[in-house]
Amino acid sequence: MIEIKGVHKSFGDLEVLKGIDLTVNRGEVVSIIGASGSGKSTLLYCINAIESINKGNIIVDGIDVHDKKTDINALRQNLGMVFQQWNSFPHLTVLENAALAPQVVKGFSKEKAEAIATKELTHVGLGDKLHEYPTKMSGGQQQRLAIARALAMEPPYMLFDEVTSALDPELVGEVLDTLRLLRDDGMTMICVTHEIAFAKEVSDKVAFFHEGLIEEIGTPQEVLDNPQKERTQQFLSKVL
Numbered sequence: 001m002i003e004i005k006g007v008h009k010s011f012g013d014l015e016v017l018k019g020i021d022l023t024v025n026r027g028e029v030v031s032i033i034g035a036s037g038s039g040k041s042t043l044l045y046c047i048n049a050i051e052s053i054n055k056g057n058i059i060v061d062g063i064d065v066h067d068k069k070t071d072i073n074a075l076r077q078n079l080g081m082v083f084q085q086w087n088s089f090p091h092l093t094v095l096e097n098a099a100l101a102p103q104v105v106k107g108f109s110k111e112k113a114e115a116i117a118t119k120e121l122t123h124v125g126l127g128d129k130l131h132e133y134p135t136k137m138s139g140g141q142q143q144r145l146a147i148a149r150a151l152a153m154e155p156p157y158m159l160f161d162e163v164t165s166a167l168d169p170e171l172v173g174e175v176l177d178t179l180r181l182l183r184d185d186g187m188t189m190i191c192v193t194h195e196i197a198f199a200k201e202v203s204d205k206v207a208f209f210h211e212g213l214i215e216e217i218g219t220p221q222e223v224l225d226n227p228q229k230e231r232t233q234q235f236l237s238k239v240l
């Protein structure tokens with residue numbers, strides 16, 4: 001379970017998160033929507049300690065992420081993260097890219113790491129690209145590689161930060177299909193997304209962020225079909 005309790009985060013004088021409370025249970029898909037600058041990505045970065053927090057707690061399976069005694073590297077193994085921009089190693093093949101972290105971080109043998117990486121790459125539809133170089137692939141394929149690379153660490157949680165935003169429109173579908181696949185596998189996911197229809201389809205909960213606070217949270221039917229707050233209604237009227 002991921003428990004976010006009263007989290008505040010500032011960059012200098014700018015308070016970006018103003019008291020976020022959110023619980024993500026195992027097996028749940030939670031989508032975070034909201035205007036640009038409302039703090040969605042910052043929350044993801046705080047969950048896996050890329051960013052520090054100023055107040056509150058983030059607890060992952062009972063471990064306080066921002067406690068000085070917490071082994072961040074061990075914790076991050078449980079939190080796979082995929083960003084808007086895919087950053088693979090251009091001099092490594094697709095398989096070598098996906099097998100790298102299990103070897104370096106987990107100390108797995110090359111054979112074991114490549115077996116897991118092959119399984120995950122096949123799962124995301126890249127089984128026929130193992131020995132190609134990522135620079136030769138489309139943006140959608142590279143983003144699926146980024147997902148497989150995160151999955152190869154076998155994390156119980158996945159954090160997705162606008163993974164389709166940098167893609168040409170015709171490539172968005174294949175990446176969303178991959179996320180649907182993970183949802184069907186029962187993966188616990190937090191998705192920061194601008195894809196409202198996708199959020200509606202896959203999420204157990206949708207959180208609408210407004211200026212560093214959760215303005216409204218509930219099922220997709222509650223928040224997206226029947227929003228109670230005026231700000232949610234205004235936001236949805238602009239993006240739907």
Ligand SMILES: Nc1ncnc2c1ncn2[C@@H]1O[C@H](COP(=O)(O)OP(=O)(O)OP(=O)(O)O)[C@@H](O)[C@H]1O
Pocket residue numbers: 011014016034035036037038039040041042043
């Ligand atoms: N490292 C940083 N230093 C200073 N300000 C930052 C930093 N990261 C983010 N911010 C600011 O914090 C605010 C929230 O940014 P964040 O990326 O979390 O928003 P967002 O809701 O994810 O927006 P978008 O949908 O555009 O990605 C913005 O005003 C941004 O400029």
